[in-house]
Amino acid sequence: MFFIMTVNTPEDEDFITVLYSKYEKMMFRIAYNILRNDTDAEDAVHDAFYNIIIRDGYSKLKRLKDTEIKAYLIVTVKNASKCIYDKRRDKSAENIDDFYSIEGDPSAEEIMFSRYKTEELLNAIHKLAPDDYELLYLSVVMGLSGKEISDRLGAGTGAVRQRIYKAKKRLKTILEKEDIWRGS
Numbered sequence: 706m707f708f709i710m711t712v713n714t715p716e717d718e719d720f721i722t723v724l725y726s727k728y729e730k731m732m733f734r735i736a737y738n739i740l741r742n743d744t745d746a747e748d749a750v751h752d753a754f755y756n757i758i759i760r761d762g763y764s765k766l767k768r769l770k771d772t773e774i775k776a777y778l779i780v781t782v783k784n785a786s787k788c789i790y791d792k793r794r795d796k797s798a799e800n801i802d803d804f805y806s807i808e809g810d811p812s813a814e815e816i817m818f819s820r821y822k823t824e825e826l827l828n829a830i831h832k833l834a835p836d837d838y839e840l841l842y843l844s845v846v847m848g849l850s851g852k853e854i855s856d857r858l859g860a861g862t863g864a865v866r867q868r869i870y871k872a873k874k875r876l877k878t879i880l881e882k883e884d885i886w887r888g889s
Contacts, residue, residue, distance in 0.1 A: 721763055725754060728775065732782040739786040741857065745793070752785040753778065794838065829879045837872035844869050 729750060736749035757763055766774050830838060843849045843857065855865040 717763060720767060721754070721758065724763070724766070724774070724778075728778050731775075732778055735779060735782050736786040739783065740790055740793075745789050746786070749782055749786040749789050752789070753782040756785065757781060790835070794835070829876060829883065832879050833872065833875060836868070837875055840865070840869050840872045841876065 732750045732753060733746050736746035737743065740746050740749060757766070766777060769777065830841065833841070840854065843854045844851075849857070851862050851866045851869070854869075855862040858865065860868075
């Protein structure tokens with residue numbers, strides 16, 4: 706918490722320190738449930754506190770009840786987590802081009818998706834719900850198996866396979882609606 710040095714008084718510093726020690730674990734759990742990654746969850750908690758300090762939100766927090774402080778921190782960490790999630794999603798979309806340059810025999814997905822211009826495919830993928838996007842990214846781009854994805858998401862393997870199947874169907878529907886489906 707290096708950014709605590711930016712507060713004005715020792716009382717403010719003590720208030721932030723107490724706030725952090727009291728709510729950090731709760732905020733981490735919330736962030737982890739959104740991001741599914743320890744490092745990103747820690748970053749979200751730190752970003753949330755950084756935003757509170759930079760915006761002088763702690764002055765307002767001092768006047769609130771514990772339940773109101775807790776609610777404020779929950780909203781703040783959710784927003785920080787969503788920002789990190791969106792950045793990660795945007796970065797992974799930029800890296801999808803790297804997927805097509807991998808050497809070796811093409812997979813069924815590569816053959817199907819190779820019929821499209823990368824731009825068309827990226828536009829369609831971005832129209833998917835975040836859960837569908839994540840599943841297809843893990844499956845197609847990262848090449849994880851159903852078991853690996855189920856372990857990562859904490860869901861059953863059969864359920865993950867079914868969700869991937871449905872996500873691919875929804876992607877196909879988007880491509881069909883945009884009149885760019887080139888399937889068999």
